[in-house]
Amino acid sequence: MKTDYTEDEIALSLDHLVEKGMLGSGDSCHSPMAYLAKAIAQVLPEAQAGQEKFIRAKNRSEELAEEEQVKIEQEAELEAEFLAREQAFVEAFPTAEAQAEVIRQCAERYPMLDPNGRILRNLTIAEWTF
Numbered sequence: 063m064k065t066d067y068t069e070d071e072i073a074l075s076l077d078h079l080v081e082k083g084m085l086g087s088g089d090s091c092h093s094p095m096a097y098l099a100k101a102i103a104q105v106l107p108e109a110q111a112g113q114e115k116f117i118r119a120k121n122r123s124e125e126l127a128e129e130e131q132v133k134i135e136q137e138a139e140l141e142a143e144f145l146a147r148e149q150a151f152v153e154a155f156p157t158a159e160a161q162a163e164v165i166r167q168c169a170e171r172y173p174m175l176d177p178n179g180r181i182l183r184n185l186t187i188a189e190w191t192f
Contacts, residue, residue: 063098063099063102067102067106071102071106072098072102074106074109074110074113075098075102075105075106075109076094076095076098077109078105078108078109078112079091079094079097079098079105079109080094082108082112084097084101085101085104085105085108144184144187144188147187147188147190148187151164151186151187151190161183164186164190165177165182165183165186168182168185168186168189169182172185
């Protein structure tokens with residue numbers, strides 16, 4: 063076997079045989095090296111395919127985790143930006159009456175929104191430039 067296969071290929075095939083069992087039946091093997099001496103040509107491709115599938119799944123999992131982390135960071139940035147805008151809005155219009163007037167002006171462009179609702183207030187703050 064060592065003349066036809068690398069140690070890594072033999073080790074991969076052995077791991078696959080121990081984990082998955084013999085080809086076809088899945089039964090455990092009492093003499094794995096003796097079995098591989100006869101069947102490594104059939105076991106190795108399955109072991110390599112399993113390894114490739116594992117690597118693809120691992121890579122995809124890492125990509126999804128990275129995408130989720132980017133999404134979390136973007137949401138945190140948007141939240142911080144909105145909080146800064148809201149603070150500036152409150153500083154520019156410190157009284158409830160002044161804020162209500164700016165919101166009322168915005169409400170004219172969005173008559174479908176509740177004039178006293180949080181959505182209109184947030185939209186007003188988002189559109190307001192300071």
